[in-house]
Amino acid sequence: MQVVVNTSVPTEDMTKVQARRVFSMRQVSWANDSTITVYVMEDHHPTHKVFSTQVLGLFPYQLDRIWNKLVYSGLGEEPIKVKNEQEMLERISSTPGAIGYLMNNIQIDNFNVKIIRVGEG
Numbered sequence: 176m177q178v179v180v181n182t183s184v185p186t187e188d189m190t191k192v193q194a195r196r197v198f199s200m201r202q203v204s205w206a207n208d209s210t211i212t213v214y215v216m217e218d219h220h221p222t223h224k225v226f227s228t229q230v231l232g233l234f235p236y237q238l239d240r241i242w243n244k245l246v247y248s249g250l251g252e253e254p255i256k257v258k259n260e261q262e263m264l265e266r267i268s269s270t271p272g273a274i275g276y277l278m279n280n281i282q283i284d285n286f287n288v289k290i291i292r293v294g295e296g
Contacts, residue, residue, distance in 0.1 A: 176222075176225055176226055176229055176276060176277075176278060176279065177278075177281075178194065178230065178274065178275075178276050178290065178292075178293050179267055179275055179277055179288045179289065179291070180267065180273065180288065180291055181267055181268065181270055181271050181272060181287060182287050182288060183209065183271040184209075184273075184274065185209075186291060187289075187291055187292065188292040188293070188294060189292075189294075190294055190295065191230070191231070191293055191295060194230060194231060195231050195232070197274060198213060198231055199231075199233075199241045199242075200213065200245055200252065200254060203251075209271065210272050211272055211273075211274060212255065212270050212272050212273040213254035213255065213273075213274055213275070214254060214255050214256075214263050214266050214267055214270075214273060214274070214275035215255070215256055215257070216257055216263065217256055218235040218236070218239060219235075222260060222276065222278055223235055225278075230276070242254065257275075260277050260278065260281050263276070263277060264281065264288065265286075267288050268286040268287040268288050269287070
């Protein structure tokens with residue numbers, strides 16, 4: 176599993192805590208104050224399940240609850256949902272400040288993206 180960002184993103188790595196903040200829509204801008212655009216797959220997508228549990232340490236339904244709470248309280252928005260990894264890659268590549276995730280076997284050559292490391296912490 177790899178976390179990928181648009182090449183405009185000013186970071187090479189993040190902690191699991193930071194990743195959880197970004198994907199739960201609690202952190203909305205990068206260190207340089209550029210807006211973060213979060214892309215995820217549908218709850219039932221196998222890649223989303225693996226990402227949620229292995230990288231974020233949350234079940235997909237827990238993420239969904241967090242997003243719903245933000246949306247219905249008027250305090251935030253939910254991430255943009257895509258259908259598959261190809262669409263994820265294309266959207267991140269064309270959106271400055273974007274972040275998402277892909278399985279390790281997806282080729283990112285010729286796209287405007289980079290892989291960032293998610294470490295403990």
